[in-house]
Amino acid sequence: MQIISVISAVLIFGSLVECRVPSSSKLNNFDYTAINCRKHSAILTDFGAVGDGKTLNTKAFNSAITKLSQYANDGGALLIVPPGKWLTGSFNLTSHFTLFLQKDAVILGSQNEADWPELPVLPSYGKGRDATDGRLSSLIFGTNLTDIIITGNNGTIDGQGSIWWEKFKKGQLKITRPYLIEIMYSDQIQISNLTLINSPSWFVHPVYSSNIVVNGLTILAPLNVPNTDGINPDSCTNVRIEDNYIESGDDCIAIKSGWDQYGIKFGKPSEHIIIRRVTCISPKSAMVAIGSEMSGGVQDVRIEDLTAINTESAVRIKTAIGRGGFVKDIFVKGLNLNTMKYVFWMTGSYGQHPDDKFDPKALPKINGINYKDVTAKNVTIAGKLEGISNDPFTGICISNATIEMFVKKDSDIEMDAKKVKLPWNCTDVAGVTSNVVPQPCALLPDKKVDCPFPTDKLAIENVQFKTCSFKSVI
Structure with a gap:
């Protein structure tokens, strides 16, 4: 099975070959890691x-x-964004293509709404999340x-989202805010080694896509701005x-798959996802949320191996009557x-x-x-x-969990017993616990178990990065 998984991964992302990347512009040579290298290249300044x-x-x-794009069938192409501040509206990518931001390169999102084209609503959502009408294209789409x-040597993509944050706060939006990066209906995606800041809404949104690697990102949003989720795989398969x-005013990572009757009808789950070695700061939301749109x-x-600091919750399940769908395994x-x-929340x-057309009999199934x-x-x-x-x-x-409760200083002790928080509160749940302190609620009795974690590897885990080289032609 291990051999089969490795072969599958190679077939997904192409053969391991040394790439040649000629360029007519003067730039220092550099290496970078990627799922695929490119035969052709250009520098943004070559185009004015x-x-x-x-x-x-x-x-x-x-x-x-x-x-x-003409090189898609001839080894693909690399576009280099050199140091500088590159103001732009929304633009669309092409296949077999790498967008590379050098160190000190900053892509700035325009603050003129006319520079962000309007898109139809997502079929699995049925409406824009901020407003009933359509939505604006992401900065990189x-x-x-x-x-x-989409990678680099820690270059920066700055969505300059403050104008949308203010409109959202005042209830002035007639169309849903743009995301920073959105890739739809696509396969073989890498987003890595960048700093992403100030998105108008979600930062990274792969949707209806497969075979995705998101790694080495620093994502920074103000901690008081809602819906600035970091990474949101949405109806996606094979994600690493x-x-x-991530610092966010909302969920650092949120796994989604459509909203109520629209998500049920579209019927594309998010599955085979691994998340590891992520640090999150999110005082008002979750380190990892599943839902609430999970229909x-x-x-x-x-x-595995996640760290949260000053964050509202760890791995949270969010759902409701009308969602339908399932969260399992x-x-x-x-x-x-x-x-x-x-x-645990x-x-x-x-x-x-x-809208009010959701089915109140569509109950979500949460298990495992x-x-x-x-x-x-x-x-x-x-x-x-x-x-x-x-x-x-x-x-x-839940097994092997040690939780140290917050204890106020003597001078701050709340004397009103009604305001003392209970360490556990459980309703309409069933399961088991083992070696958990403080003692869980009665609906989760101690059964001396070791909760499972898979030992097999997902195919996306076996994908290896190649070392690619850019060589300037002087």
């Missing part, structure tokens, strides 16, 4: 771009990508593509998210948590709906949620697990 932070370069990006890489640092289903998610191990409101009443090896300090509530009446969350397993 000006990196002064003021000149709009949308035309230059589009011209460069259109030109390089692609659809129906194969083999797309690793070695990222197409979520299954086979593996989460979720495996979590190795959480290091410090300063949390909740450690599941919600069956996360009730926002796209496993946590092990959890260490948490300075916690307010150990667990708040709220299933749905007549539709309990089942198969919950």
Whole structure:
């Protein structure tokens, strides 16, 4: 099986060959890692771009990508964004293509809404998330593509989202805010080794796509701005998210698969996902959320070796009556948590709906949620697990978890007993626990078990990065 997995991974991402990347422009030679190397290359300035932070370069990006698209069947192409501040509106990628941001290169999102084209709503959502009408294209967008890489030497993509944050706060949006990077209906995607800041809404949104690697990102959003999720795989298959640092005003990572009746009808689950070695700061939301839009289903998610600091909750399940779908076979191990409101949090009443046409008989099925090896300090509530009446969350397993509760200083002790938080609060759930401190609720009795975590590897884990070289031709 191991040999078969490796062969499958090679077939997914291409053969391991040394690439040649000639260029007519003067740049220092450099190496980088990628799922595929490129035979051809160009530099953004070859197409008239000006990196002064003021000149709009949308035309230059589009011209460069259109030109390089002709090499899709001849080894692909690399577009290099050199140091500078490159203001642009939304632009579209092409297949067998790498967008590479050098160190000190900054792509700036235009703050003129006219520079962001309007798109139809996502079919699995049925409406824009911010407003009933359509939505704006992401800054970097692609659809129906194969083999797309967005990477660099820690270059920066700055969405300059403050104008949208302010409109959202004031209720002035007539169309849904753009994301920073969105790739739709695509296969073989790499997003890596970049700093992403100030997205108008979600940062990285692969949707209806497969074979995705997101690694080495630093994602920074103001901690008080809602819906600035870091990485949101949405109805995606075979996803690897690793070695990222995220500060967010919302979920650091959220796994989704469509909203109520629209997601049920579209019927594309998110599955075969591994998340590891991620650090999250999110005082108002989760380190990893599953849902709340999960109507197409979520299954086979593996989460390990994550750190959360000053974050509202760890790995959270969010759903509601009307969602339908399922969340099953979720495996979590190795959480290091410090300063949390909740450690374990599941919600069956996360009730926002796209419209009033949802089916109240569409009940989500939550089963097989496993946590092990959890260490948490300075916690307010150990667990708040709220299933749905007549539709309990089942198969919950928690083992080897040590939770140190938050203790106020003597001078700050609240004397009103009604305000003292319970360490556990459970309704409409069923499962087991083992070696958990403080003692869980009665609905999760101690059974001396070791909660499972898969020992096999997903095919996406076997994908190896190649060392690619850019060699300048002087």
